[in-house]
Amino acid sequence: xxxxxxxxxxxxxxxxxxxxxxxxxxxxxxxxxxxxxxxxxxxxxxxxxxxxxxxxxxxxxxxxxxxxxxxxxxxxxxxxxxxxxxxxxxxxxxxxxxxxxxxxxxxxxxxxxxxxxxxxxxxxxxxxxxxxxxxxxxxxxxxxxxxxxxxxxxxxxxxxxxxxxxxxxxxxxxxxxxxxxxxxxxxxxxxxxxxxxxxxxxxxxxxxxxxxxxxxxxxxxxxxxxxxxxxxxxxxxxxxxxxxxxxxxxxx
Amino acid sequence: xxxxxxxxxxxxxxxxxxxxxxxxxxxxxxxxxxxxxxxxxxxxxxxxxxxxxxxxxxxxxxxxxxxxxxxxxxxxxxxxxxxxxxxxxxxxxxxxxxxxxxxxxxxxxxxxxxxxxxxxxxxxxxxxxxxxxxxxxxxxxxxxxxxxxxxxxxxxxxxxxxxxxxxxxxxxxxxxxxxxxxxxxxxxxxxxxxxxxxxxxxxxxxxxxxxxxxxxxxxxxxxxxxxxxxxxxxxxxxxxxxxxxxxxxxxxxxxxxxxxxxxxxxxxxxxxxxxxxxxxxxxxxxxxxxxxxxxxxxxxxxxxxxxxxxxxxxxxxxxxxxxxxxxxxxxxxxxxxxxxxxxxxxxxxxxxxxxxxxxxxxxxxxxxxxxxxxxxxxxxxxxxxxxxxxxxxxxxxxxxxxxxxxxxxxxxxxxxxxxxxxxxxxxxxxxxxxxxxxxxx
Numbered sequence: 083x084x085x086x087x088x089x090x091x092x093x094x095x096x097x098x099x100x101x102x103x104x105x106x107x108x109x110x111x112x113x114x115x116x117x118x119x120x121x122x123x124x125x126x127x128x129x130x131x132x133x134x135x136x137x138x139x140x141x142x143x144x145x146x147x148x149x150x151x152x153x154x155x156x157x158x159x160x161x162x163x164x165x166x167x168x169x170x171x172x173x174x175x176x177x178x179x180x181x182x183x184x185x186x187x188x189x190x191x192x193x194x195x196x197x198x199x200x201x202x203x204x205x206x207x208x209x210x211x212x213x214x215x216x217x218x219x220x221x222x223x224x225x226x227x228x229x230x231x232x233x234x235x236x237x238x239x240x241x242x243x244x245x246x247x248x249x250x251x252x253x254x255x256x257x258x259x260x261x262x263x264x265x266x267x268x269x270x271x272x273x274x275x276x277x278x279x280x281x282x283x284x285x286x287x288x289x290x291x292x293x294x295x296x297x298x299x300x301x302x303x304x305x306x307x308x309x310x311x312x313x314x315x316x317x318x319x320x321x322x323x324x325x326x327x328x329x330x331x332x333x334x
Numbered sequence: 335x336x337x338x339x340x341x342x343x344x345x346x347x348x349x350x351x352x353x354x355x356x357x358x359x360x361x362x363x364x365x366x367x368x369x370x371x372x373x374x375x376x377x378x379x380x381x382x383x384x385x386x387x388x389x390x391x392x393x394x395x396x397x398x399x400x401x402x403x404x405x406x407x408x409x410x411x412x413x414x415x416x417x418x419x420x421x422x423x424x425x426x427x428x429x430x431x432x433x434x435x436x437x438x439x440x441x442x443x444x445x446x447x448x449x450x451x452x453x454x455x456x457x458x459x460x461x462x463x464x465x466x467x468x469x470x471x472x473x474x475x476x477x478x479x480x481x482x483x484x485x486x487x488x489x490x491x492x493x494x495x496x497x498x499x500x501x502x503x504x505x506x507x508x509x510x511x512x513x514x515x516x517x518x519x520x521x522x523x524x525x526x527x528x529x530x531x532x533x534x535x536x537x538x539x540x541x542x543x544x545x546x547x548x549x550x551x552x553x554x555x556x557x558x559x560x561x562x563x564x565x566x567x568x569x570x571x572x573x574x575x576x577x578x579x580x581x582x583x584x585x586x587x588x589x590x591x592x593x594x595x596x597x598x599x600x601x602x603x604x605x606x607x608x609x610x611x612x613x614x615x616x617x618x619x620x621x622x623x624x625x626x627x628x629x630x631x632x633x634x635x636x637x638x639x640x641x642x643x644x645x646x647x648x649x650x651x652x653x654x655x656x657x658x659x660x661x662x663x664x665x666x667x668x669x670x671x672x673x674x675x676x677x678x679x680x681x682x683x684x685x686x687x688x689x690x691x692x693x694x695x696x697x698x699x700x701x702x703x704x705x706x707x708x709x710x711x712x713x714x715x716x717x718x719x720x721x722x723x724x725x726x727x728x729x730x731x732x733x734x735x736x737x738x739x740x741x742x743x744x745x746x747x748x749x750x751x752x753x754x755x756x757x758x759x760x761x762x763x764x765x766x767x768x769x770x771x772x773x774x775x
Contacts, residue, residue: 138660159662174660176653178720179646187650188662190643197641205561224653 087150095144230257380740428496433699441694475677479670514693524689536620652720
């Protein structure tokens with residue numbers, strides 16, 4: 083896997099808010115068809131790190147390479163140009179708009195007069211939702227009227243529909259029931275087999291062990307370490323998260 | 335709400351009252367019905383009050399309703415822009431002053447500057463004046479938008495400053511003088527007997543509008559069939575078509591029922607060497623030009639808000655500014671465009687207001703910002719952002735103007751007028767809050 087250039091390489095990223103170093107000299111990378119789990123306590127800097135990649139924040143220092151080439155990501159529009167899609171923890175939905183409008187927000191389908199084609203978007207939304215969440219029925223209500231799980235499926239659908247090559251998932255299953263959680267897991271496996279690289283943030287150690295190839299653990303804004311999931315045990319991962327302790331094996 | 339059509343779900347979900355079934359089938363917004371109900375109440379109320387207390391019901395007459403339509407135009411044009419401003423959780427307090435500044439600039443251009451180069455009464459004078467008025471409004475609005483979006487100064491402060499700055503600038507432009515008379519063609523844009531299109535043209539406009547209503551209904555049905563969405567029952571389509579066309583034809587008949595005043599007819603007769611006695615000549619006003627301008631603005635702004643990407647982004651920003659930015663929307667640039675549009679519409683309102691007055695005075699448009707905001711809010715635009723409609727704002731402006739006109743007609747003091755308008759504004763928002771709490775949307 084190491085011969086080819088990584089899909090994403092974030093090198094020595096620094097970002098401080100006021101005096102607080104939210105991300106302190108962190109380097110992570112991601113290969114095609116790989117799922118990398120980002121772990122750490124609340125406030126460890128995981129979400130901040132991925133927001134640098136998704137363009138929501140601009141790093142104070144550090145370089146991002148996409149496919150081995152230096153990338154300039156200054157805002158979410160730039161990130162979209164590199165086919166980076168993000169499912170935010172907050173979901174980032176416009177509550178007053180319906181599911182279709184949210185799904186296509188920023189890339190609306192238009193008819194031949196350049197006018198937004200709501201019916202075409204709704205039809206397309208019905209089709210995609212039929213696959214991801216067949217119980218979804220409220221297509222014409224604003225998403226504020228949807229349940230947490232339904233809102234999450236809108237956010238997930240939005241990220242995977244537009245040919246993402248790099249997918250960032252910040253706690254994608256937080257509001258989902260067991261059945262939908264399994265569907266998201268299946269979705270991740272399917273996307274992985276299509277060669278998409280995924281950064282997955284989750285607190286569920288079971289999810290991580292099942293879905294991830296590697297994990298990168300952060301604590302207090304610093305990177306504790308990156309390990310192959312196959313080489314470490316649950317307890318060692320917890321040790322990294324809680325104590326910032328390196329697992330035994332990597333100390334050969 | 336992004337679309338005026340509130341629901342595409344199947345019609346037969348629950349079998350509650352006939353009225354709610356009717357609403358579901360026709361997909362009429364119940365808030366729209368409420369506003370129309372309030373309007374009818376105001377109109378009939380003032381008419382009956384005049385009839386029984388003053389002995390003469392002056393409200394529901396072609397003359398008053400025609401004047402009402404003209405008086406509403408200026409504030410309503412600006413209210414359509416204010417919807418976008420408030421939907422994105424901003425406010426614009428400067429529209430009245432921008433109106434004053436644009437009106438003053440246009441008057442100077444057409445009275446002091448252009449006649450020197452083109453000669454008095456040149457046919458291009460009004461065109462150049464109008465274009466420069468719109469442009470000046472657009473630039474002022476864009477500048478406000480820039481300060482708000484890129485320098486991060488709150489809209490309330492920027493436009494409060496604008497309210498003072500542009501009123502003062504309007505004074506400086508002409509050292510406080512009143513400039514008149516405006517160009518003859520320009521003054522037609524403000525209405526009056528010469529600023530109306532007459533009976534025949536009004537009928538043509540009415541018929542075109544009816545065809546447009548039918549075309550939209552047909553197009554909507556075709557589109558739904560294409561995507562296999564549930565169709566409205568045929569009786570509901572028929573009902574909408576009848577009511578839509580009925581309202582349009584009724585409006586045409588109304589504006590055609592208001593004849594030119596005797597004095598104007600006399601002038602017209604002597605100018606055209608007509609032998610018929612003045613008493614037997616009935617020349618209809620027809621639609622006033624400012625009303626046609628308002629209709630065009632209403633249609634264009636509705637398309638802009640509901641059917642373009644820009645409009646979609648405006649509502650997305652209003653619903654969740656962070657989400658809009660994360661979705662790749664350039665929220666700052668959209669904000670600049672919203673305020674530029676608001677400025678342009680203030681420039682257009684300046685055309686209507688100064689043309690109607692026949693001159694530009696330094697205090698033209700004073701306090702208009704408050705009426706414009708009130709119209710948008712009465713029309714259902716929510717200060718918490720993300721919700722508002724163009725037709726609502728126009729109806730809101732009509733409600734405000736109806737109240738004022740009605741109180742003038744029955745002889746209320748100016749002081750009481752102000753108190754009533756203020757009280758109505760607060761109650762309207764209160765009722766709206768109750769309505770929102772009780773509906774799931």
